[in-house]
Amino acid sequence: MPPVWPAKSGRRQMLIHLGFTVDDLDAAAAREVSCGAKPADTQVLDNARVCIDPAGYPFCICRH
Numbered sequence: 001m002p003p004v005w006p007a008k009s010g011r012r013q014m015l016i017h018l019g020f021t022v023d024d025l026d027a028a029a030a031r032e033v034s035c036g037a038k039p040a041d042t043q044v045l046d047n048a049r050v051c052i053d054p055a056g057y058p059f060c061i062c063r064h
Contacts, residue, residue: 002056006042019060025049028061 004011022028029039029049040050040058048062 003058005040005050005052005058006044017060018058019048019062021062021064023064025061025063032061 003015020028025047029051032049032051033039036054037051037059040052043050045062048060050058050060052058
């Protein structure tokens with residue numbers, strides 16, 4: 001069962017934080033979507049994007 005992000009009481013939370021640094025955040029986000037990821041409904045930082053992989057697990061891409 002994939003975790004819920006952001007965390008919600010009574011639901012499985014992230015076990016690790018997986019993040020990648022990139023030079024071009026918009027291009028990287030578009031690439032992730034083209035590979036099957038979805039942008040998370042909640043975005044909390046201007047210099048990072050939270051994505052959800054096809055299996056439902058969150059990961060971050062952050063501007064370098």
